[in-house]
Amino acid sequence: MRPHQLTVQAFGPFPGSVELDLDRLSDGGLFLLHGDTGAGKTTLLDALGFALYGKVPGVRGKVGRLRADSADPAVRTTVVLTVTLGSRLLRITRHPAQEQPKRGGGSRTVNASVVLEEDRGSGWETLSTRLDEAGAELDALLGMTADQFFQVVLLPQGEFATFLRAKSDDRRQVLQRLFGTKRFEDIEKWMVTRSKLIEGQVAEASATLERLRHRVAQAAGAELPEPGTEATGWVRELLDRAEGDRDAADAAVARVQQQRDAAQQARDVVERLAGLQQRRRTALAREQEVVGQVEQVQALQDELAAAVRAAGLAGVLAAAEERAQEQADAVSAEARCRARLPEAGLSVDLTSADLQETAEAAGKRLVRLEGLSGVADDLTTARAAVAATGLERRRHEATLASADELLADLPARRSQAVEQLEEARSSADLLPQAQSRLGVLREAAAEATGLARVSEELTGLRERRLAAGERQLMLRTRAEELREQRFEAIFGELAAKLEDGAPCEVCGATEHPDPYLGDADEVTREQAAAAQAEAEQAAKVYARLDTDVELVEAAVTGHERRLAAAEVDVLTLPGLLEAQEQETARLVAAASVLRDCTDALDEVNAEQAAAEKSQALALAACDALSPREQQLSDTVGRLERALAGQLGEDNDLATAQLRTARVEQVCDAVLAAVAETARARKELDRARQQLVRQTTEAGFDDPEGAAAASREVGWRDEAAARVQEHAEQVAAVREQLAQPELQVALEPPAGTAAAAALVLAQDAELRSAVGASSLVVQRHRALADLLPEVEAAERQLEPLAARATEVRALAELCSGAGANTLKMTLTSFVLAARLEEVAAAATIPLLKMTQGRYALIHSDGAVKGGARSGLELLARDSWTGEDRPVSTLSGGETFQASLALALGLAEVVQAEAGGARLDALFVDEGFGSLDEETLNEVMDVLDGLREGGRVVGVVSHVAELRDRIPAQVHVTKGRAGSTLSIQGC
Numbered sequence: 001m002r003p004h005q006l007t008v009q010a011f012g013p014f015p016g017s018v019e020l021d022l023d024r025l026s027d028g029g030l031f032l033l034h035g036d037t038g039a040g041k042t043t044l045l046d047a048l049g050f051a052l053y054g055k056v057p058g059v060r061g062k063v064g065r066l067r068a069d070s071a072d073p074a075v076r077t078t079v080v081l082t083v084t085l086g087s088r089l090l091r092i093t094r095h096p097a098q099e100q101p102k103r104g105g106g107s108r109t110v111n112a113s114v115v116l117e118e119d120r121g122s123g124w125e126t127l128s129t130r131l132d133e134a135g136a137e138l139d140a141l142l143g144m145t146a147d148q149f150f151q152v153v154l155l156p157q158g159e160f161a162t163f164l165r166a167k168s169d170d171r172r173q174v175l176q177r178l179f180g181t182k183r184f185e186d187i188e189k190w191m192v193t194r195s196k197l198i199e200g201q202v203a204e205a206s207a208t209l210e211r212l213r214h215r216v217a218q219a220a221g222a223e224l225p226e227p228g229t230e231a232t233g234w235v236r237e238l239l240d241r242a243e244g245d246r247d248a249a250d251a252a253v254a255r256v257q258q259q260r261d262a263a264q265q266a267r268d269v270v271e272r273l274a275g276l277q278q279r280r281r282t283a284l285a286r287e288q289e290v291v292g293q294v295e296q297v298q299a300l301q302d303e304l305a306a307a308v309r310a311a312g313l314a315g316v317l318a319a320a321e322e323r324a325q326e327q328a329d330a331v332s333a334e335a336r337c338r339a340r341l342p343e344a345g346l347s348v349d350l351t352s353a354d355l356q357e358t359a360e361a362a363g364k365r366l367v368r369l370e371g372l373s374g375v376a377d378d379l380t381t382a383r384a385a386v387a388a389t390g391l392e393r394r395r396h397e398a399t400l401a402s403a404d405e406l407l408a409d410l411p412a413r414r415s416q417a418v419e420q421l422e423e424a425r426s427s428a429d430l431l432p433q434a435q436s437r438l439g440v441l442r443e444a445a446a447e448a449t450g451l452a453r454v455s456e457e458l459t460g461l462r463e464r465r466l467a468a469g470e471r472q473l474m475l476r477t478r479a480e481e482l483r484e485q486r487f488e489a490i491f492g493e494l495a496a497k498l499e500d501g502a503p504c505e506v507c508g509a510t511e512h513p514d515p516y517l518g519d520a521d522e523v524t525r526e527q528a529a530a531a532q533a534e535a536e537q538a539a540k541v542y543a544r545l546d547t548d549v550e551l552v553e554a555a556v557t558g559h560e561r562r563l564a565a566a567e568v569d570v571l572t573l574p575g576l577l578e579a580q581e582q583e584t585a586r587l588v589a590a591a592s593v594l595r596d597c598t599d600a601l602d603e604v605n606a607e608q609a610a611a612e613k614s615q616a617l618a619l620a621a622c623d624a625l626s627p628r629e630q631q632l633s634d635t636v637g638r639l640e641r642a643l644a645g646q647l648g649e650d651n652d653l654a655t656a657q658l659r660t661a662r663v664e665q666v667c668d669a670v671l672a673a674v675a676e677t678a679r680a681r682k683e684l685d686r687a688r689q690q691l692v693r694q695t696t697e698a699g700f701d702d703p704e705g706a707a708a709a710s711r712e713v714g715w716r717d718e719a720a721a722r723v724q725e726h727a728e729q730v731a732a733v734r735e736q737l738a739q740p741e742l743q744v745a746l747e748p749p750a751g752t753a754a755a756a757a758l759v760l761a762q763d764a765e766l767r768s769a770v771g772a773s774s775l776v777v778q779r780h781r782a783l784a785d786l787l788p789e790v791e792a793a794e795r796q797l798e799p800l801a802a803r804a805t806e807v808r809a810l811a812e813l814c815s816g817a818g819a820n821t822l823k824m825t826l827t828s829f830v831l832a833a834r835l836e837e838v839a840a841a842a843t844i845p846l847l848k849m850t851q852g853r854y855a856l857i858h859s860d861g862a863v864k865g866g867a868r869s870g871l872e873l874l875a876r877d878s879w880t881g882e883d884r885p886v887s888t889l890s891g892g893e894t895f896q897a898s899l900a901l902a903l904g905l906a907e908v909v910q911a912e913a914g915g916a917r918l919d920a921l922f923v924d925e926g927f928g929s930l931d932e933e934t935l936n937e938v939m940d941v942l943d944g945l946r947e948g949g950r951v952v953g954v955v956s957h958v959a960e961l962r963d964r965i966p967a968q969v970h971v972t973k974g975r976a977g978s979t980l981s982i983q984g985c
Contacts, residue, residue: 001084004023005080005082006080006082010075011043013043013973030965032962032968035973037540037543038543038547038551039971044971046066050079051079052092067098070977074100078094080094088141090116090117090141097110106439112131115134116138188815191810199808206797209793216231220242220783232791248776249769250773273750276744277750287734301719301723309699309700311710313695316690320684320690320703323686327681327683330681350670355670355671358663382635385632386636389628393629404615407608407611410611414605420593421601424591424593428591434580441566443566444573447559447563458552464545468542472541475538479532482528482531842903842904843855843857843904849899849937851937852878858872875893942954968984969981970983
């Protein structure tokens, strides 16, 4: 990496555009970048880092203030770097995110941007304008991270002095950031996680095997073996024992089964004998029962014979009863028919002749009424047409009324819609102005808040600067006094050495007429140097505070300028902002309904057009219906008058037809009922005469006796069946008693209870034997099923346990435990190796700067518990042969060690980054603590870094360096900002 040209604009303390030609400065190889404190020397290095990585190092990068406060608001902050990376010549143009003013007032945020270009010989060609894409391209060419670049190329001496004296934990953080050892931390974590995972798998496999052991013990009904016993052999032993138990149980079941079969056969013989005895007893009892029923069966047989004779008279008896019922029904029907005569307006006492005459007259009138049906149909049609026309008129009148009502309401609605639309349009027109004003007030509020904060900060800084100025003045006065006293003491020492005739060490004279006697206090060189260093340190503190005050004053001025541009009173700003927010919210709400108001007005107009159309159509329809209604009404009146003349007292034709037909029907019904009554009476007399004659012939005294002996057919069939059944029962029971197998003695009765009890006892014993056998078989089957699972679990556990032991040992080794004798973690070991390389690389320039006295060595640094951090640094003093803590080095020695450490770290990091060549190096500050001799040695080392064409920049405000380094960049600060100039090139 070799930078050629750097241009910054509105960046840091540089409000304008300044250009740093590094090719011009590199001719001498070594150049000085100097200027007043706070002028912007380090800012130029920040710009270099910003161009390459888009950020600046250290605390300045966290603050994020890159823009010059005094720059023109219209000028954008820009950094342009022309650089060679590898063999490619690139130009990088970067803009950080910043605020820019708008034309109409206020400001807007402009996002960060980048342009990456390459010189292809024919001109600059753009490679990328995307931040991520350009960053990836540059990272690949640079070969190192931003943190590594800031440590390797921009050597911040204060940070390396801190790193030199840091504790192991703090030094670890820096080394981890530079060498990217996260992968080793990830390995440590991965190994621990892997160990826990495999331990979990072992625990899970062990738990599985233990569960299987418990299941085996439960299945076998045995105790768990001693821990460490092989589970497979134990299960096989239990399985063999269960197999023997199963064979014994099968033999026991077979023996009990034979005993039970014998008991069953004996019980069957006894139960058969008991059954034959019971059948004989039942047959004897049945014989006594049927013989006792003989008298009852004979009486039933006599009653059956009388019923059979009466059955022959059933026809004449039924016919006589039927004729009597028919005669009674006819009389009742005639009475019912005569009861309907008053309904037709006739008397119930009319004779048959009167009824005949009345029926004939009604029939003739029905014929006349039938001829009027056409007139009645026309009347019905005309009346329906009148009703339909009236319904249609009412429908059109309702439509007309609805349209009138709507048209009466629409003007008010239109007026309201127009008013709302105008209000919404007015709000929409005012909204942009209100939003713009709100933005201005909000920015002003932010500026007011910022002004209050920086004003308070400025007050504190001014007080601190005042105190620092007083202290600087006091210490400078004290240093000058001590310096004068030191000179006087030197004069006194020289005067004390003067002897007459001997040459003076200062002027060489041999006569000393007026030697200085001196009366000043004795002041050593160390005291004078310490006072001078303290004064210089106080001056640095004052300069830093003065720079901080100027920066904060510039910030206050910026806030005040932007508040003045907003033209608002800070005191009334909160109220104005709140009122403007409320007004803007109101306008937003009002303008949001503009579209709805437009749609509402369009809807009112559409409703009015539809209502006017509906009103016109309804009026036209009502006018067209009037002539038709009149015509239909005239037709109805004419037809009604025609019917009224023919119907008489009846209201309409249907009523007249119904009433006349009813008269005819009632008369015909009564005449038919009278004829039926006469016929039924004759049939009854004939049936009674025939019944008396046949009853006497059948052997009954009278018809009543025959009726008493009469029985239903079902009774007769049942009685005959009962007589036949009794005869069959007597024969059957006697036949059963005659069977040979029933010729058994009834005493003694068979012993079925004892035989059944014996079978039950044998059944119980058999069930017990079968149950015991089932348990043994089930145990054998369960053990046979569990054996493969136990074998598989043991096979799985053995390699897992071995793997867990191996992984656990590796995890402990990486985490500093177990066999790790140094008790160092893997990350600490790697960082220790890197630090050892850094110490070896740093020793080379340190020996040169200290004339071979000091070397930096790396130490494991044992801590509490025997663990070692591996990140300790010691200074080996060749004069004393002792290894000293670096904290015991003096100020100048600390600077030399810090610079050597920075150079060594740069060399190691460069090698770590792939050996990418770095043709530029910048050393920032730290030379003020060196005496003249040490400064010469340091400059020799820096001179040696120029070999191979490397350009080395030294950033310092130490005046002595201006005489030693011809090529210089001078940065000058002022209230309007800083500028730079190149000298000696």
